[in-house]
Amino acid sequence: MSTATTPESEGSADATASRPARLIQNEATTEIPVHLLFRDDPDPQPVPVRPTVVARRQGTGEQPRVRRPVQAAPRPAVPRADPELTERRARVLPGAAGVLAGVCGVAGCAATTWWAGLLPTLAARAAHLPLTPGAGLEPAQWGAYAGAGALALFGFGGLARGRTGGAWALGLFGRYRGTVRRTGLLWVNPLLLRRRVDVRLRHWRSEPMPAADGNGVALRVVALVVWRVRDTARAALGVDDHETYLRECVEAALARVPVDLPGTGRAAGEATGDTLTRLVAADVAPVGLEVFSVRPVRVEYAPEVAAVMQRRQLAVLDARHRATVLSSVVDSVEDTVTRLTVRGLVALDDYERKALVKDLTVAFCAGRGES
Known part of the structure; x- marks a missing residue:
């Protein structure tokens, strides 16, 4: 019996060796070996993507078509903020430096007056200064006067007092130069244009604005907004009037969000307020404003309904x-x-x-x- 089974097993082995690998093939796919589908490779090598040739259908006379790989559309670049409209710290000096410069300028003017001999006799005797024969103002005295006067003007003209809750947006010839948030006596370049910005937390109560409920019934809503200036550069240079821009953003949010009537429940009112806060905060963020809450404090029907x-x-x-x-x-x-x-x-x-x-x-x- 063992002799009979040996030729059969040898014949089956020869047939297996001579038989080609099984393939999956149809009219719309390429030939894929079956053993590649079940290969367990923990770290497969990347396969280059090539154009796929789709075979023609039998009996239709259709020519082979080349199907190229679909490439993803490039994502649009996210616009970056303009560095000129981003708040940065301005360079200022302590107020003592300005006072010292102003005093030195005044002293220089007095010394120049004595040098030119224009100091009155009584003033010279009171200051215990020797009297000098005055020859009038010569070019040297004029130059000393100009230098001392400019020093006094720059010293006293640049003095400023920083207050808590306020800031200055500085500009020179139409260009933003920085923001001053320090308090106390400071010296700021007098050539810079100072624009006062209030950075305190503020509450703004709107006038009755048009809105609608979930059924489309016209309403009038009075909103209370809690906000402040976060970026002084964008707030001072981005918009003219903060409250006007804030009112327009609240009106746009009310046009997109249905407002619930007062009798519908506290949870519905809180949800409406949260939605309005999120929309308004996203709208005012590009101009440097920060909104903490937007709450409808009075909701009533429009006069026509x-x-x-x-x-x-x-x-x-x-x-x-x-x-x-x-x-x-x-x-x-x-x-x-x-x-x-x-x-x-x-x-x-x-x-x-x-x-x-x-x-x-x-x-x-x-x-x-x-x-």
């Missing part, structure tokens, strides 16, 4: 009142009839029971109406 909505609310309240009264009357009638029947005070058939229920209902409704 106020009368209609008021009648509608009155009708709803009247319907609720009627339903409440009817339920109370039905419960009272049922309790009365049940007690009379259970205690055996009356024996009623169906006709008599209906008549009693009718009379009791009319009586209770009349009594409710009079009360």
Whole structure:
């Protein structure tokens, strides 16, 4: 038996060796060896992407087509902020330097006056200075006067007082030069243009602005915004009026967000306020403003729909009142009839029971109406 099985096994081995690898092939795909689909390679090598040739369909006469790999569209570059409109610290000196320069300039002017002999006799004697014969103002004295006067002007003209909650945006010939947030006595270049910026936390209450609820009913909303200036360069140079720009951003946010009426619940109002805060904060961030909260403090119907909505609310309240009264009357009638029947005070058939229920209902409704 072993002799018979040996040739068969050898024949099957030869057939396996001579048989080509099985392939997956159809009309729309290329040939892929089966053993490549189940290869367990922990670190496969990258395969270069080449144009794929799709075979033509049999019997159609269609020519082979080349399918090129689809390349992803390049992403647009994110615009960067203009470095000229980004807040940076300005170079300033302590106020003592300006005072010292101003005093030196004044002293230089006095010395030049004495040098030119223009100092009065009484002033010279009071200062214990020797009298000099005055020859008038010569070019040297004029130059000394100019230098001392310029030093005094620059020294005293550059003095400034920094306050808490305020800042200066400095500019020179239309170009931003930095921001001063320090407090106390400072010396700032007098040639620089100073623009005061309030960086304190502020509250802004808007006027009634148009809005709409979830059903599209016109509303009037008064919003309270808590905000401050975060970047003085963008806030001072980006917009003219902060409150005007803030009002426009709030109006744009109200046009996109449905506002809930006051009676709809506290959670709905908080959700509306959070959504408005997120939208307004994103709109004002490019101009250097920071918004902490936007809350609708008063919501009312627009004048053109106020009368209609008021009648509608009155009708709803009247319907609720009627339903409440009817339920109370039905419960009272049922309790009365049940007690009379259970205690055996009356024996009623169906006709008599209906008549009693009718009379009791009319009586209770009349009594409710009079009360």
